[in-house]
Each structure stands twice: as structure tokens, then as C-alpha cells.
Amino acid sequence: MAYTKPIPDPEQYINKPFWDGCKDGKLMLPRCLTCNRVHFYPRVICPHCHSDQLEWVECSGEGYLHTFAVQHRAFGGWAEEVPFVTAFIDLKEGDRMLTVLRGVDATKPETIKIGAKVKIEFEAASDEVSIPFWRVV
Ligand SMILES: [Zn+2]
Numbered sequence: 001m002a003y004t005k006p007i008p009d010p011e012q013y014i015n016k017p018f019w020d021g022c023k024d025g026k027l028m029l030p031r032c033l034t035c036n037r038v039h040f041y042p043r044v045i046c047p048h049c050h051s052d053q054l055e056w057v058e059c060s061g062e063g064y065l066h067t068f069a070v071q072h073r074a075f076g077g078w079a080e081e082v083p084f085v086t087a088f089i090d091l092k093e094g095d096r097m098l099t100v101l102r103g104v105d106a107t108k109p110e111t112i113k114i115g116a117k118v119k120i121e122f123e124a125a126s127d128e129v130s131i132p133f134w135r136v137v
Pocket of ligand 1: 049
């Protein structure tokens with residue numbers, strides 16, 4: 001089935017290592033060599049201490065559900081998926097990631113538990129790009 005949602009062009013962004021990692025099934029994030037914290041989304045300076053001394057590290061792909069919202073309206077390819085759940089994930093390594101949450105019933109939000117353990121997964125959007133999602137485990 002064709003992927004009908006927007007697809008980023010990793011060649012246009014400073015976060016190419018993030019997208020290369022997604023293609024390889026890995027969560028790659030920048031870690032600050034000054035304060036040792038990781039951050040999402042990738043930036044050229046650390047949002048915690050403003051250092052530009054960063055390295056790319058492979059993260060565990062594990063985290064916890066911080067909060068979520070059920071989306072009932074969407075455009076383009078996302079309209080085919082409503083209702084679906086968007087969420088903030090507290091990464092095991094620190095910082096927080098906005099995502100689409102899978103493995104939950106968007107029609108029964110009372111069954112979705114804040115703090116639930118989640119794991120990252122990747123969906124091939126094209127031959128060059130895979131998109132990260134998170135799933136309750
Ligand atoms: Zn820092």
C-alpha cells in the first residue's frame with residue numbers, strides 16, 4: 001500500500017543522521033558534549049546549555065508516555081487514519097519526543113495510560129525514508 005502522508009527530504013536538513021538512523025531502524029539523537037544531555041528535535045546547538053559541541057548517539061528507543069491527544073481531524077494522508085493518537089514520549093535518555101502513538105485504541109482514550117512503557121518502531125515511507133512511531137508495549 002502506498003504511503004500517502006508527507007515525507008521529509010533528509011538531504012535538506014541538518015538532522016540527516018537522525019533520518020539515516022530511522023532508515024537503519026535506530027533512534028539517533030544529538031548529545032551535548034558539555035552537559036551530556038540528548039535532545040529532540042535535532043539542532044545545531046544544545047537547547048539546554050547552548051553549547052555547539054554535539055555528537056550523534058544511538059538511543060535505546062525506549063520511553064514512557066508523557067501525555068497524548070486524540071486527533072479527529074487531519075489533512076492529506078493523515079485523514080485516512082483518524083481518529084489517531086499523538087503523544088509526547090519521555091525518552092529513557094531524557095528529553096521528550098512528539099510522535100504518533102500506535103498500539104492503542106483511539107476510540108477508547110480512557111484505556112490509554114500515562115506512564116505506559118513505549119518502544120520506537122519505523123515505517124518505510126519510501127525507499128529512502130522511514131518514519132519513526134512509538135508503540136505501547
Ligand atoms: Zn548542553
